[in-house]
Amino acid sequence: MYSEKVLDHFKNPRNVGEMKDPDGEGTVGNPVCGDMMTMYIKVKEDKIEDITFKTFGCGAAIATSSMTTELAKGMSLDDAMGMSRQDVADALDGLPPVKMHCSNLAADALHDAIKNYKENKEK
């Protein structure tokens, strides 16, 4: 059973789509497991100015991706690096236990996108 918030984010996902010329991008999961997601970010003055995602996966995978983008938008990079899977699940009023491990990967994708941005900047 999913919460109303999960259902809402699944049916009306926020910030979905590929981003043109992102400052950073991170992909986690793989199609074999049934969940894979990519996060794209634009960064301005060490803040996440814009963020979008693309996700292959179940309802929880799509809802957590959507919620992660909503939470991250406008956040400082340091705060965003501190965002955990649990924070995302809490913001969605919880996830079924079985979905916590497999589908709740969006925060990891966000962290990878930030690392990718930092690497790009150093180049």
Place this chain on the structure above:
Amino acid sequence: MSDILKVYMDNGAAKPVDHRVIDEMNLYHTEFYGNPASFHTKGFEALKALNASRKHVAGLINADPKEITFTSGATEANNLALIGGVRRYKKRGSKIVISAVEHISVFNITKSLTREGFTVEHCPVDEHGVIKINELEKLVDDDTVMVSIMTANGEIGTIQPIKEVAEIAHKHEALFHSDATAAMGQIDLDVRASNVDYLTLSSNDMYGPKGVGALYVKTGVRLTPLMIGGGQEGGVRSGSENIAGIVGMGKAAELAKAEMAEESKRLMDLRDALIKGLLEVIPVSYLNGHPENRLPGNANIRYSFIEGEALIMSLDAIGVTLSSGSACAAKTLEPSHTLLACGLKHEEAHGSLVFTLGKNNNRGHVDYVVRELPGIVHRLRAMSPLTPKELQ
């Protein structure tokens, strides 16, 4: 958006009980509630109903009423046949052969028997889910005590050649059990023609009540009982009989026998329209299971680049209820073992939808699904990083 229809296409998971069955059962809750073992009028009423129901169930599969044992459902019937059978005949051998696409209950029962010293072999299937007869011939030997191959698969619909399986098993003096649960009320089940030793029967799968099933045990074949008590059901399955449930299963069997030919034809037409319609309107989609030799009510289609649970949730939101072979829709987090056994990769199995049609479905339902599903698939594909550009 067009009007929302309520379309239930998960008849393989649970079926509604036929109203005629409920009407028949009700009397046995409130009026004829006697115990068939009692030696008085109330008892005789119940005994008469028990006998009549046994006759109806036997009639559906061309068996003798004495060969029918009522149980609490198909799972118990599988337990009784497999555990009771191999314990009774363990002197004949220690090997059990099942197919790679058996229902989870057969998998887990046989797995539990390894603790009693039995070994279990899984016979592979081809891409359509049909057991490879030449592989079965190699696996079944003189040490084989039991072969268990389902009559038809509830998920991909594929019908198995059980007559040939029986011949192979009997050549080596092994017993042959078949789980006919998914086939109930959809295809002819003739135990004389197929020569099975044990056949698992389900009530709800033919619009009877849940909580009741039966095991056919061929005359002359025995088993060691699992439920010990007052010796009901010829001592094979003790426990006061669930008369109302049994009456319901009997009525369901009577109706299935009378109406199956026509209903199966109707279901086949709906199924074929659904498969044809969906494969035509949605690119990069494939039929799982056998193209012809499949259950009348089963369609199983997979969609690349997207995941089944997301499909189910999207369909549920527009009133369409069905199942998926995806890991995300399962307790185990593994995709359907049946689809993997057919040679599909994990990522292919994730995107499958199982449509199981029943009496409650009509052409309007099929048209609704064919109209609404393309938009859902397109939306999820547009969201997926796996979808090639040209499909977005």
